Amino acid sequence: MATVELLTSEVVVPAEETPAGAVWMSNLDLAARRGYTPTVYFYRADGKPGFFAGDALKDSLARALVAFYPLAGRLGLDDTGRVQIDCTGEGAVFVTARSDYVLDNLMNEFVPCNEMRDLFVPATPAPNPPCALLFVQVTYLRCGGVVLGLAVHHSVVDARSAAHFVETWASIARGSTGDAPVLPCFDHKLLSARPTRAVLYDHPEYKPDPTPVHPVTASTYESAIITLTKAQVIALKARCAGASTFRAVVALVWQCACRARSLPPDAETRLHSMIDMRARLAPPLPSGYFGNAVIRTSALATVGEVVANPVDYAARRLLAATSQGDDYARSLVDYLEDVDAMNLPRSGISRAHLRAISWMGMSLHDSDFGWGVPVFMGPALMYYSGFVYVMQAPGKDGAVALALSLEPETMPEFRKVFTEELARLEL
Template sequence: MAATVDVLTSEVVVPAEETPAGAVWLSNLDLAARRGYTPTVYFYRANGEPGFFAADAMRDSLARALVTFYPIAGRLGLDGDGRVQIDCTGEGVVFVTARSGYVLDDLMEEFVPCDEMRDLFMPPAPPASKSSPPGVLLLVQVTYLRCGGVVLGMVLHHSIADGRSAAHFVETWASIARGASPRDAPVPPCFDHKLLAARPARTVLYDHPEYKSEPVPPARAVTASTYASAIITLTKQQVAALKARCGGASTFRAVVALVWQCACRARALPPEAETRLYSMIDMRQRLAPPLPPGYFGNAVIRTSTVATAGDVVSSPVGHAARRARAVTSQGDDYARSLVDYLEGVDTANLPRSGVSRADLRAISWLGMSLYDADFGWGAPAFMGPAIMYYSGFVYVMNAPWKDGAVALALSLEPESMPEFRKVFADEVARLTE
């Protein structure tokens, strides 16, 4: 990629008003989340209006959003027992402006989640950057493109928010930028993580293997940390045809089932090899009672199902979709069992490094308000993850044009990706024959 990015300004933005002090207690699901930052990008097409993504407007609306979402302006700290918490210090977040020679259409054509994109359009996350305050929880970069378009890059610490909460914050910030009062946030945030506290009498009813480190056989080991990534779009008609093949399975289950089949084939896994499909399930509406609509934190749990590669590849795609259903149908008793289980383990030592080269980890961003991030100049032309972390990662997202199309962001071993693209394209073409 020839274009570069030049930083124009870098500053710390604090809440526009005084905010509550004290600490926010983090649940076991917060502590079990990946330790680090989640970088995401939003691409905006120039619309010719004056003040398009003006730095002052973005900075001032961010400062007002931090009044409502005040824990984001704090820092991670420890309570008296050494447990990680959010210290609500109001110290602020990093806000960067930059300029790039990129043209939006070229960028969208070239874009795949990778380290290079993160480095171009995100402020470097601590501790890599000496200029960023230690422990900052949010870093934002507004990059002005040669064509007049804008890339908004966000780096939010995963210990304080999952994908749905991150989207909630951006949607609120955008509404404030459009002129709404911070006190009229679309959905007020709830920071009561005690709603996900372990029960006094811990009751672990399930095994929860996804939270245990197990020795990986050599044949299944990840041989390198590098990956190839891709963004693939399925039309509304292709999604409908796939769901019909899967007996009316949900969009997420049907799409993931096809990806799982094609990945097993592209990886040339022997028929007897075990392959595990991991997922992350949002439990907000599955708990009894459900969490408040504005619950801000981590409310997702890891689940998985295992099969042989031969079983996944040789059976109809509906069979894999039924297995995917087993991964995504857990309810309150499962979530409460997991929270109780995590109370008895050191969450600092949970497995977080990736999956083996026979496995996939699929995450649904379907139905999230990703394209409601309209700061007053129109909805984003694209939104997605900036990196994939490791090979075997799959995001299933709504495509930008809101017509039922689906976008996949996925990563595989570099040697497997060309074959995956071919196999997946062939299978999708068959859907509408």
């Protein structure tokens, strides 16, 4: 593995004066993982002068922080000890580095893991008040390419909000003359609990697993990136009539993981997922809602049911679990009002389970800072075994990339059975 040398580290403040005060955080913000989400964007050198020049990036970042001013603040506490965002305008951390990696070699070696995160994403402090919310690292590769690494505090943003910020920053950097980016909305009171709370559902995803099967820890995983071609995706969706790309792909991953783990047929397996509730609420949240607007949900079955049935069985179970609407979300927000957010389960899942996240809506074309779109974008590490991200494959219209982690002893068998299933799709 190549090395990275840090060159500079400074703080970038908003280009103009920004509102002071505090941003109240919803129960969904408090229920999110208390930590930073590290992501990486790989860019190939385009031969133009000023490619990812540090001064240009800092200037555009400072201007982006005017609209997204909470990201220039710090995590804080109100008088009752509730976490909030203190809009101090102190700024975001901006680091430059250089590496002897060549982009093509890096892409061949890269899998989300602690080592890659440490190379290409800035070091972050303990994610508790007071702490900075945004860290940026620009790493210049030996071949002229660049890795842009970000760490954003998850209590402040979900994936869609993080993408909204990056897309706005990129638009400013390239001097876009198109439509103005959507302005962010920081009114988290839109997701406050109701005066008369009504918890109508059980919400097991926010409770500890009552029957863990071979619990795993954050240090015991092997990760991989696997690409499904457009033809494979089309064939898989044909077997899962009516299923979205995300649901069809995850259904196959669930089935293959159950086989590879060699679990007893009567063991329960839970497929955890997340639903973006912005458009599902009544009324919908503003399109620029900036915060956490996703809820956990899950599909439960036995290993025997997932393995013995055609893949559309798992897809239908996932569809039922991810079709929740306003009443479910409001029930969850009300439930969380009486729960200590620090005691919510966040430290991993049982070896029988998976957690799948869709990044299908994160367009790589919107991450063009003026020197072309990234050739790859994805998570810099996986948090524990059983994590799955489903993403659009760069430069391959209709293809899908999976970033996933499994137990080291499971991954070889999973690769084998997953490859076999993909081959059957093409018959």
